[in-house]
Amino acid sequence: GIQVEQSPPDLILQEGANSTLRCNFSDSVNNLQWFHQNPWGQLINLFYIPSGTKQNGRLSATTVATERYSLLYISSSQTTDSGVYFCSLTYKYIFGTGTRLKVLA
Amino acid sequence: GAVVSQHPSRVICKSGTSVKIECRSLDFQATTMFWYRQFPKKSLMLMATSNEGSKATYEQGVEKDKFLINHASLTLSTLTVTSAHPEDSSFYICSAASGSFDEQYFGPGTRLTVT
Numbered sequence: 001g002i003q004v005e006q007s008p009p010d011l012i013l014q015e016g017a018n019s020t021l022r023c024n025f026s027d028s029v030n031n032l033q034w035f036h037q038n039p040w041g042q043l044i045n046l047f048y049i050p051s052g053t054k055q056n057g058r059l060s061a062t063t064v065a066t067e068r069y070s071l072l073y074i075s076s077s078q079t080t081d082s083g084v085y086f087c088s089l090t091y092k093y094i095f096g097t098g099t100r101l102k103v104l105a
Numbered sequence: 106g107a108v109v110s111q112h113p114s115r116v117i118c119k120s121g122t123s124v125k126i127e128c129r130s131l132d133f134q135a136t137t138m139f140w141y142r143q144f145p146k147k148s149l150m151l152m153a154t155s156n157e158g159s160k161a162t163y164e165q166g167v168e169k170d171k172f173l174i175n176h177a178s179l180t181l182s183t184l185t186v187t188s189a190h191p192e193d194s195s196f197y198i199c200s201a202a203s204g205s206f207d208e209q210y211f212g213p214g215t216r217l218t219v220t
Contacts (some may be wrong), residue, residue, distance in 0.1 A: 041196055041216070051186040
């Protein structure tokens with residue numbers, strides 16, 4: 001089956017630090033999304049990015065479809081960034097393994 | 106825009122009873138709705154996909170008689186867990202999309218506890 005692996009699985013940052021989260025997938029991508037699941041369980045759409053680069057404030061994402069990976073960049077992290085980050089192959093309805101992020105004040 | 110609501114947010118029920126969870130798209134017409142299940146500290150697993158007015162498509166291993174899905178309108182889908190058992194306790198999350206392969210928008214989830 002299709003594999004969607006995320007790294008690192010866990011990440012602890014000091015407030016203000018930058019980080020890069022990675023999503024590797026074993027199938028060609030059509031639609032890919034990044035989500036943030038907050039501590040209450042709500043999934044928040046971050047990016048819909050089958051290819052190329054997008055930026056939204058302190059967050060940006062890049063998908064290199066030919067090499068089957070996507071990156072999520074978080075700059076100047078804040079405590080509210082804590083939670084779990086998932087990538088998803090939307091057209092296959094498959095979620096990645098997730099990266100659990102904790103940002104310390 | 107693209108707001109999806111889910112009700113209830115939490116429910117506790119006794120073993121053997123049935124529970125209905127509602128998922129509504131508030132500001133767009135959702136041709137397709139999805140139901141996911143999430144175990145603690147795990148990723149989301151797709152249970153079923155439903156298109157308005159037609160029968161749901163269940164993923165392998167999901168019992169269609171236990172998890173009844175109805176998508177009666179372009180803004181409402183329901184998941185009924187029938188004859189619930191403690192092993193059905195989980196976090197259930199719905200999502201909605203304008204089309205089968207379009208960007209999905211997620212509801213806030215329902216935490217089900219079966220005692």
